Amino acid sequence: MSVGGPATNAGSLGDLQRAFQDYLLSGSDRLTASVHDTRKADRTTLLEVYRDGYALRLIEVLANDYPGVMAMAGPADFDYMARSYIAARPSRHPSVRWFGKDLADFLASTPPFDRSPAVAEMARFEWTLGDAFDSPDATPVGADALTALPSVAWETLSFTTLPSLHLLAFDFDVPRAWQRRDEQEPGNLAADRAEAPTSWVIWRPQLTSNFRSLAADEATMLAALMQECPFPELCECLAPSVGESGAVARAASLLRSWVEEGMIGSFRH
Amino acid sequence: MSSQVDFGLGLRPDHYEEIVANPGRVTWFEVLSENYMVPGGRPLQWLDTLRRDYPMAMHGVSLSIGSIDPLDRGYLDALKALTERIEPLWVSDHLCFTGLRGINMHDLLPLPYTEEALDHVAERVMRVQDHLGRRLVLENVSSYVTYAASELAEWDFIAGLAERADCEILLDVNNVYVSAFNHEFDAYAFLRAMPTKRVRQFHLAGHLHKGTHIIDTHDHPIIPDVWDLYAEAVRLFPDVPTMIERDANIPPYVDLLAELDTARDIALRVARGRAPKAAE
Numbered sequence: 001m002s003v004g005g006p007a008t009n010a011g012s013l014g015d016l017q018r019a020f021q022d023y024l025l026s027g028s029d030r031l032t033a034s035v036h037d038t039r040k041a042d043r044t045t046l047l048e049v050y051r052d053g054y055a056l057r058l059i060e061v062l063a064n065d066y067p068g069v070m071a072m073a074g075p076a077d078f079d080y081m082a083r084s085y086i087a088a089r090p091s092r093h094p095s096v097r098w099f100g101k102d103l104a105d106f107l108a109s110t111p112p113f114d115r116s117p118a119v120a121e122m123a124r125f126e127w128t129l130g131d132a133f134d135s136p137d138a139t140p141v142g143a144d145a146l147t148a149l150p151s152v153a154w155e156t157l158s159f160t161t162l163p164s165l166h167l168l169a170f171d172f173d174v175p176r177a178w179q180r181r182d183e184q185e186p187g188n189l190a191a192d193r194a195e196a197p198t199s200w201v202i203w204r205p206q207l208t209s210n211f212r213s214l215a216a217d218e219a220t221m222l223a224a225l226m227q228e229c230p231f232p233e234l235c236e237c238l239a240p241s242v243g244e245s246g247a248v249a250r251a252a253s254l255l256r257s258w259v260e261e262g263m264i265g266s267f268r269h
Numbered sequence: 270m271s272s273q274v275d276f277g278l279g280l281r282p283d284h285y286e287e288i289v290a291n292p293g294r295v296t297w298f299e300v301l302s303e304n305y306m307v308p309g310g311r312p313l314q315w316l317d318t319l320r321r322d323y324p325m326a327m328h329g330v331s332l333s334i335g336s337i338d339p340l341d342r343g344y345l346d347a348l349k350a351l352t353e354r355i356e357p358l359w360v361s362d363h364l365c366f367t368g369l370r371g372i373n374m375h376d377l378l379p380l381p382y383t384e385e386a387l388d389h390v391a392e393r394v395m396r397v398q399d400h401l402g403r404r405l406v407l408e409n410v411s412s413y414v415t416y417a418a419s420e421l422a423e424w425d426f427i428a429g430l431a432e433r434a435d436c437e438i439l440l441d442v443n444n445v446y447v448s449a450f451n452h453e454f455d456a457y458a459f460l461r462a463m464p465t466k467r468v469r470q471f472h473l474a475g476h477l478h479k480g481t482h483i484i485d486t487h488d489h490p491i492i493p494d495v496w497d498l499y500a501e502a503v504r505l506f507p508d509v510p511t512m513i514e515r516d517a518n519i520p521p522y523v524d525l526l527a528e529l530d531t532a533r534d535i536a537l538r539v540a541r542g543r544a545p546k547a548a549e
């Protein structure tokens with residue numbers, strides 16, 4: 001027998017569970033006939049303990065995951081936003097750890113929240129930070145391992161980044177706004193529009209997550225490195241910005257800084 | 270109590286550093302299983318660090334043992350993997366359903382106490398036990414509504430399930446108190462109906478009294494009436510490990526240690542009352 005076994009749809013147990021879930025998800029009153037008043041409280045009041053608890057529990061989860069979004073939106077708008085998200089994307093995971101994962105997509109694609117793209121970017125930034133926090137552990141490659149390589153190896157050398165590393169691009173300066181999330185009254189935090197779209201890298205070299213902005217050519221090369229392009233191709237992608245002659249030196253310098261910062265997970269040649 | 274595992278607390282991230290600073294003040298911890306079903310990083314680092322010094326029991330919230338959905342294979346595999354990491358004292362979850370149709374409501378929703386539900390849950394408990402290769406410990410939940418369909422008393426449902434599925438019971442004394450108030454039954458009768466040999470652990474917690482009903486919030490200290498009920502539980506089920514659950518409005522670790530001392534004092538008083546009196 002498989003451990004999962006068949007779904008049971010027949011019987012009053014199933015009817016009752018479906019009615020209960022429909023009540024929580026959509027306010028359907030089919031459940032009311034199945035429960036009793038007590039001498040002290042009517043059944044509507046008692047059922048509301050579950051309905052209120054359902055929303056408040058998940059709103060709290062989102063507030064914990066998204067302090068920067070809370071600081072931008074303020075408690076009232078955050079509450080409205082969270083309730084909209086809860087209704088649109090009910091949890092399909094055993095752990096609340098993953099309940100909020102679609103918030104950035106939801107905000108970016110759903111009116112009226114899509115009118116505040118900076119808030120959606122903040123949500124994406126915060127979710128990615130959370131992702132780095134408990135991503136798989138890995139030891140970054142040290143500089144010695146690379147300097148020991150024979151020069152011929154560099155012709156085919158390719159890299160992977162740490163599993164925690166994410167490359168993001170923002171139109172707004174949300175990472176710096178995030179650093180100020182506790183400084184203002186909730187609702188007053190604003191992220192300025194950046195002069196140009198800016199790339200950011202988030203990664204966790206040991207136990208503490210880190211993030212920083214990237215120069216345009218650095219972001220281009222890191223994206224290529226993450227595609228496991230060999231080193232000569234990484235140099236080539238820098239040529240438009242620094243010229244053929246400067247490309248190798250720039251690529252070597254960027255690679256050295258990434259290794260020193262603990263971003264590189266492995267290499268092969 | 271003679272056993273090494275007697276008075277414990279729920280492991281909460283707020284307390285990690287204070288636990289290290291106050292070693293040996295509890296003999297075990299209960300960890301929330303889902304919190305450690307993550308790939309890596311600090312949560313697992315802390316878990317492994319503290320596990321070296323303390324035995325741990327695993328307590329889950331998403332088994333959804335009473336649901337009409339199929340058992341979640343991926344969840345059970347993650348649970349089993351975590352048992353291999355922690356080598357827990359025991360594995361517990363709640364006698365309830367937490368969702369269906371693939372949607373998790375993240376709440377402990379009550380089951381109707383019917384023969385149909387008893388058959389359904391017993392069969393699933395046995396399959397989970399086969400999968401994990403160990404007995405499951407199931408907790409009585411706080412509930413707020415009474416179903417018209419219920420045919421059995423909650424205590425008969427639990428006792429019947431424990432016998433039928435050969436599982437054990439996590440007796441949450443506060444939940445007994447809360448449900449007794451909400452459903453107007455005798456909390457002491459509930460305790461007396463529990464099969465003695467199957468009570469594996471006690472939970473204690475605080476709650477929120479709304480006048481007409483009580484909500485199980487785990488955000489307050491334990492009230493005197495619940496301590497009284499606990500004394501009866503200790504009298505009926507000697508040497509069962511006790512822990513205090515605190516999930517919101519979390520005080521410093523040392524405050525919970527002080528609350529745990531109250532449990533120790535009660536257990537000691539009950540044990541003394543039980544011991545044969547010296548000849549006068």
Ligand SMILES: [Fe+2]
Nearest residue numbers: 408441472514
């Ligand atoms: Fe409990």
